[in-house]
Amino acid sequence: MNFLEERIVKDGIVKEGNVLKVDSFLNHQMDIKLLDQMGAEFKRRFGNKPINKILTIEASGIGIACVAAQHFDVPVVFAKKSQSINLDGEMYVAEVESFTHKCINHVIVAKKFLTPEDHVLIIDDFLANGCALQGLIQIVQSAGATVEGIGIAIEKGFQSGGRIIRNLGFQLESLAIVDGMNAETGEIQFRDQSTAGVSGSVEPGEGEICRSSTLD
Amino acid sequence: MNFLEERIVKDGIVKEGNVLKVDSFLNHQMDIKLLDQMGAEFKRRFGNKPINKILTIEASGIGIACVAAQHFDVPVVFAKKSQSINLDGEMYVAEVESFTHKCINHVIVAKKFLTPEDHVLIIDDFLANGCALQGLIQIVQSAGATVEGIGIAIEKGFQSGGRIIRNLGFQLESLAIVDGMNAETGEIQFRDQSTAGVSGSVEPGEGEICRSSTLD
Numbered sequence: 001m002n003f004l005e006e007r008i009v010k011d012g013i014v015k016e017g018n019v020l021k022v023d024s025f026l027n028h029q030m031d032i033k034l035l036d037q038m039g040a041e042f043k044r045r046f047g048n049k050p051i052n053k054i055l056t057i058e059a060s061g062i063g064i065a066c067v068a069a070q071h072f073d074v075p076v077v078f079a080k081k082s083q084s085i086n087l088d089g090e091m092y093v094a095e096v097e098s099f100t101h102k103c104i105n106h107v108i109v110a111k112k113f114l115t116p117e118d119h120v121l122i123i124d125d126f127l128a129n130g131c132a133l134q135g136l137i138q139i140v141q142s143a144g145a146t147v148e149g150i151g152i153a154i155e156k157g158f159q160s161g162g163r164i165i166r167n168l169g170f171q172l173e174s175l176a177i178v179d180g181m182n183a184e185t186g187e188i189q190f191r192d193q194s195t196a197g198v199s200g201s202v203e204p205g206e207g208e209i210c211r212s213s214t215l216d
Numbered sequence: 217m218n219f220l221e222e223r224i225v226k227d228g229i230v231k232e233g234n235v236l237k238v239d240s241f242l243n244h245q246m247d248i249k250l251l252d253q254m255g256a257e258f259k260r261r262f263g264n265k266p267i268n269k270i271l272t273i274e275a276s277g278i279g280i281a282c283v284a285a286q287h288f289d290v291p292v293v294f295a296k297k298s299q300s301i302n303l304d305g306e307m308y309v310a311e312v313e314s315f316t317h318k319c320i321n322h323v324i325v326a327k328k329f330l331t332p333e334d335h336v337l338i339i340d341d342f343l344a345n346g347c348a349l350q351g352l353i354q355i356v357q358s359a360g361a362t363v364e365g366i367g368i369a370i371e372k373g374f375q376s377g378g379r380i381i382r383n384l385g386f387q388l389e390s391l392a393i394v395d396g397m398n399a400e401t402g403e404i405q406f407r408d409q410s411t412a413g414v415s416g417s418v419e420p421g422e423g424e425i426c427r428s429s430t431l432d
Contacts, residue, residue, distance in 0.1 A: 029329045030292045032285040058275035063282040063292065069248040076246045076279065113245045 003037050004153065004175045005190050014181045014188060018156070026153060027060035027125050032067065038175060039068035042123070042151040045173045046072075049148040051121045053077060055114075055140065057107060057132050061124040064153060068123055079136060080108045092142050094135035107135035109143075116144035127152040127174060130161025137170070154178060157191050219253050220369065220391045221406050230397045230404060234372070242369060243276035243341050248283065254391060255284035258339070258367040261389045262288075265364040267337045269293060271330075271356065273323060273348050277340040280369060284339055295352060296324045308358050310351035323351035325359075332360035343368040343390060346377025353386070370394060373407050 001009070013021040025031040051072055056065035057079040065076045083105060092114065094107040114120070120140050127133060133150065140147050147170060155162045155174035165172045177191035217225065229237040241247040267288055272281035273295040281292045299321060308330065310323040330336070336356050343349060349366065356363050363386060371378045371390035381388045393407035 023326065024328070025291075028293065028296075028326055030282060030285075030294070032282060032289075032291060035282065036286070059278060059294065059296070062275060062278040063294075066246060066248060066251065066279040066282050067286070069246075070252070070283070073248075075241075075248060077244065078246070078275065078279075080244075080275070110239065110244055112240070 016183045030063045035067040039071040043071035046149045050119045056123045065123040077113045082106045092139040094138040096131045096135040114143035118145035119148045122150045125153045127155040127161045128159040232399045246279045251283040255287040259287040262365045266335045272339045281339040293329045298322045308355040310354045312347045312351040330359035334361035335364045338366045341369045343371040343377045344375040
């Protein structure tokens with residue numbers, strides 16, 4: 001187990017319905033030393049890429065992104081989330097429809113902060129169905145910028161987001177991939193990332209959990 | 217002028233209606249080196265206090281708080297904002313009524329992350345009427361914890377939040393206090409913080425811009 005997996009085992013709480021609570025160290029209370037270790041690990045995994053900007057999404061991605069940015073010596077841009085948005089010409093807006101949550105969310109970034117010269121590392125705390133992440137990728141591409149990689153703290157490997165993103169050819173690095181949880185025993189099963197070929201293929205019909213389109 | 221005032225003059229944009237846009241370096245795109253300088257300055261100003269936790273509020277306070285936390289070597293807790301909330305016993309909830317924006321917001325922190333043993337530094341990016349800040353103070357006090365100080369990046373000195381908080385006896389340190397702006401010329405007038413006695417007194421009737429109460 002790596003440092004993050006160890007911490008999840010120590011302080012994460014498994015709840016009914018495949019819920020993993022990590023709010024004591026990652027997304028409500030934040031252990032800044034752990035965030036710094038994560039930043040160093042992202043730097044190790046993406047250090048060969050010409051990254052000049054980190055993009056994340058409010059709220060819980062911001063802390064991880066800001067501490068990681070110190071390892072890359074680049075600025076952070078955080079996307080805003082909104083259920084309703086007054087469109088104006090100065091924003092990239094991705095409309096993200098969640099079939100799971102039965103709602104539409106907007107992911108918003110001011111145009112002036114993403115340009116074709118940008119080489120972007122996307123960072124977020126959680127990846128499950130990947131709706132928010134698909135919105136972020138869409139916005140980077142709308143700007144003509146390059147997604148150099150995607151760094152995630154915890155991926156729910158039993159949901160389809162990670163597979164879809166990897167199948168699209170992106171370098172997606174999740175520091176911990178949870179393949180299963182047992183709310184009764186509290187047991188958490190992590191994917192062994194030391195071996196190659198972890199991506200698998202998307203089963204027919206399984207991928208369309210969310211749908212996104214750029215509005216601007 | 218200090219480093220933050222200089223940066224505001226260089227990259228801030230004054231808009232009609234006393235709006236100061238600092239989204240290119242502080243609250244949409246974030247200059248991490250600037251955040252680090254701010255963290256060092258907060259440490260200089262609050263270093264003599266027994267701070268063991270930093271409390272901020274989503275979203276734009278989180279980056280500043282996380283980078284500052286590295287200077288204090290403490291964890292960060294960020295409060296969540298919500299217009300509607302299902303109360304349960306595990307949360308501190310402050311109801312903050314904004315007379316200015318004519319709405320009620322809830323500021324929420326899980327009870328387990330604030331205890332009577334906590335000595336808290338509150339950090340946020342902006343202080344104007346201080347509604348959110350009053351909600352944070354209220355939550356710290358509900359938990360029996362101690363507010364050791366309040367660190368703000370930019371205070372709008374012509375609004376009442378700062379005065380009210382200082383009159384209540386809190387050590388409030390704003391790295392830049394804007395006393396006036398001119399949207400036509402782009403000029404920004406900063407308060408000279410090198411002299412003592414900057415707090416002033418609240419004029420009758422001027423203070424009651426927002427009202428807050430703890431629900432739990």
